Amino acid sequence: MNFTRRKVIAGAGAAAVAAALPGRSAFAQAGPVKIGMSMPQTGSLGAGGKAELVAIRMWVDDVNKKGGLLGRKVEFIVYDDQTNPALTPGIYTKLLDVDKVDLLFAPYGTVPTAPIMPLVKQRGLLLMGNFSFQVNHTVKHDMWFNNLPAGDAQSWFEGFFEQGQKAGAKTIAFLAADQEFAQNLANGAKELAKKAGAKTVYDQNYPPTTTDFSSLMRAIRAAQPEMVFVCSYPNDSVAIVRAMNEIGVGSSVKLFGGGMVGLQFTPVMESLGSMLNGIVNYNSYVPGVKYAGIDEFFRRYQQKAAEEKVDPLGFYLPPFGYAMGQMLEQAVNGTKSLDQKKLAQYLHSHTMQTIVGPISYNKDGEWAKSRMLMIQFRGIADKNLEQWRQPGKQVVLYPAQYKTGDVIMPFDKARGK
């Protein structure tokens, strides 16, 4: 190696400056607390995953500014799982055995998370779930804490069927992606439909690679349902909304929507614009719902999101990613330990204060009280990003404590036709 005098002086200078940095002395010498996860940064969940990463990194920065966890700096390690469930077991094994992480976050979404559940149960590890749906249903891991504002499919969609019952709707059509998450949701919704006494007049699963939904939409129209319940992933959701606008679902329909993933993402909402009017769909957060600290979070997030070219508003996932870190922080500070069992006990027995409100868990590791919103898109104009910041464009129909308006039915009327 060629050591010049300039290089030696530069190196020594850099070392001296680094040693003198004020933050450095704040951390103890035991090495960092490593938190690891895989995150879909490409593939169908990549857009949501990258936006949420911005928020998780914000929490890491914030906790480090406060002196880290147990006086140790927090180091965050993340790998891209490409929304590919085949990759996540390998990534988590690497995180545990090679990177030697202390704590784990689950990847965003059901599909990438499901395959790592046996691994974390076998090793007795705490896992903070991240918008997963029913992945612990059969595994029954008692150290699983899912950060999703709904426990099961029924609590997720109660709001949709409540509106349907109000309108006296008696028939329903189901359209669901042929994939685990959508199927689980659809099965829960079918249970609710059964309870509500709604007759299924159309029930179709479609392959996730479907390009055009025109013929499917035409078949739904022919079935003349009063409710159309859709469980779809982002690409399909856009194609379905377009097909619904082009082909129409018929005047019999009172309610359309339910479980369409993607209609919460700003770029999708912005592009679809007025085509969304009238759709009743789930959401995790919409402007107008007040939680302590959330406005400040969005102010900071939106600055960073613009730099990193991710969801510019970030209402759906990012605050929940930040809250996931907040819960872990409170458990570590509360137990003064990184012991996985102690942390799990703490999370089971305490209510955590987060930017998405207070969160407590039931014995299955799901939110004790569901807070999934059912909203209706109203008065949406085309090509207008700013409108999404205003309350009233996504009217909250359910649950009652966050309600901002009544549903407009039938669907044609809600669409202004």
Added chain:
Amino acid sequence: MGIPLDLLLEAVLFGILLGGFYAAVSMGLSVSFGLLDVPNVAHPAIMVSGSYCTYFVVGRFGLDPIVAGVALTPLFFLLGMAVYRFYYEVFEKRGGRETGVRGIAFFFGLALIIEVGLILAFGVDQRMVEAPYIGKSLVLVNDIRIPMRTLVAFGAAIVLTVALTLYMSKTFTGRAIKAVAQDEPALRLMGANPVRIKQWAFGIATATSVLAGAMLIIVGPVEPGMDRDYIGRTFAVVVLAGLGSMTGTVAAGLILGISESIVLIHPSLGASWAPAVSFILLLVILGVRPQGLFGR
């Protein structure tokens, strides 16, 4: 259980439009793989990059997506020529039995680079374009509604096919491209340079990819990894057509589109069978006619 006649007819109509779109996205591959024998598995990735370029041009200059696609063809033509020259110098020129396998590895690598490049440049969010005909439909008799976006894509696909077919049969270079596919040494004896002809043809194939990309972003939203959904479909169309046949590509696209559209609404089969039925059809047709529908 059968399908009501009106529903079936509409499904066929939707299938024809979808099939035209499938033919358009396969046209470039029909030239590069079908005629030139270049295993261009990066074709769908190039097409998706064409969608993103269209998205950029539409957003920047407010052009119609199809016009933006046409405006981008010279750029993609030159890029295609450069890619082929690189492929020729590194793989084809050296020859050997492994050329094909190495070529596939090269084009897979190219597809991956394009995908990562798109993520870096545009992020992973879905991108869509707006145009007056997107989200609108043409209402025919008996309240039959045809989505305008698939109609526009179908129309563009037909124009592209006719233009390519005429170019291949009526121009000197077009006939030379067909000749290089049939007998390269003979073309060399005639004094033409097969490498330059192939380079030109690969440029045309890549230029058609950007047009296909413009249609893709009209039909639905795009994301950087979307090319993977189209590798199987485009190769199926080209093989089913009979390598290098433009008319065959349209016919094969229509067969896939119509079968997919009917299976989607078939009450007994179920929509989940749609991709499988397309490929079963491919296997059956190849079993009866190994050279494809229009292959010689």
